[in-house]
Amino acid sequence: MSAAPDLAGVELGGTKMFVLRARGREIVERVMIPTTTPAETLGAGAALLRRWHEAAPFEALGIASFGPLRLDRAAADFGHMLPTPKPGWTGADIYGALAGVLPCPATIDTDVNGAALAEMRWGAGAEGEEAEGGGPSDCLCYITIGTGLGAGFALHGEPLHGAMHPELGHILTRRAPGDAFAGVCPFHGDCIEGLVSGPALAERFGVPGDLIAADDPRWDNVAHDMAQMVGTILLTMAARQVLIGGGVGVGRADLLDRVRAKVVAQLAGYLPFVTEDTIGAIVRPPALGDQAGPLGAVALAMDALADASWR
Incomplete structure (x- = not known):
């Protein structure tokens, strides 16, 4: 049996970046770097990767970054940050700054796509018996709800x-009947991020959502909005699992129960695989918990190593 490959991973978020070393899927070291300016943050990450590689060479690098990102390898700005509300980060060359210091295969994707990939291979999607129809999942959605709302999909292992x-x-x-909340998205107002993200909940309630009691009736509108999102995913992608993570998703099991009930009610029996008996296995927290993100970077590194067309 061949030894597990030595891999590097970067999980770049809006407030912090994790740079990690892994042996196969086992993370053996992780360093946190605050997300400040692109030059400072990416420069520190690149220096650490270079130092680690000189001591023990990496076989591949996976970069899982907040977005939006240009992921078309044929584009001149491949691996760059597209217009983003994060000050100073529009146009930042994420891929070039990090992959450019390592002479090994590398790839980049969104942090949520990476997390979806990790969950499909090693988490909820690999649990088999809980997936509708049995066996490993072939379509999975990973959602994180916190400062914003991001979602990634893994489809047939990619x-x-x-x-x-x-x-x-x-x-x-x-919208729920009678709900007049305008939303907080600077682009769209009451898009789903503008309705249920952390800042949206603080605006709805006047205080952060984690200070609102579970039985507060105002959660009904939040659950309605989240159920609309989940129903859209199930109707368009026929996902076997919709995993809801982040501070809003993981921190409130009571809210997920409300969402599940509303998904079943809103779909009104149209999707035969969504019932009161199955909804608990379909809409659930990530099986990998807070490790889905870093393991997403590892999964991307494995894909880079397996792809002979990495350059």
Whole structure:
């Protein structure tokens, strides 16, 4: 049996970046770097990767970054940050700054696509018996709800791309009757991110969502909006699992129960695989917990190593 490969991973978030070393899927070292300016943050990450590689060479690098990102390898700005509300980061060359210091295969994707890939291979999607129909999952969605709302999809073992990557946070959903909350998205107002993200909850409630009691009736509108999002995913992608993570998703099991009930009610029996008996296995927290993100970078590194066309 061949030894597990030595891999490098970077999980770049809006407030912090993790640079990690892994042996196979086992993370053996991880360093946190605050996300400040691109030059400072990416420069520190690149220096660490170079130092580690000189001591023990890496076989591949996976970069899982917040977006939006240019992921078309034929584009002149491949691996760059597209227009983003994060000050100073529009146009930043994420891929070039990090992959450029290592003479090994490398790839980049969104952090949520990476997390979806990790969950499909090693988490909820690999649990088999809980997936509708049995066996490993062939279609899975990973959602993180916190400062914003991001979603990634893993389909038949690969992250989903098209013209770019999914931007589920900005879909428009049918509002709950009588809900007049305007939303907080600077682009769209009441898109799903503008309705249920952490800042949206603080605006709805007047205080952060984690200070609101579980039985507060105002959660009904939040659950309605989240259920609209989940229903859209199930109707368009026929996903076997919709994993809801992040501070809003993981921190409130009571909210997920409300969402599950509303998904079943809103779909009204149209999807035969979504029932009161199955919804608990379909809409659930990530099986990998807070390790889905870093393991997403590892999964991307493994894909880079397996892909002979990396350069």
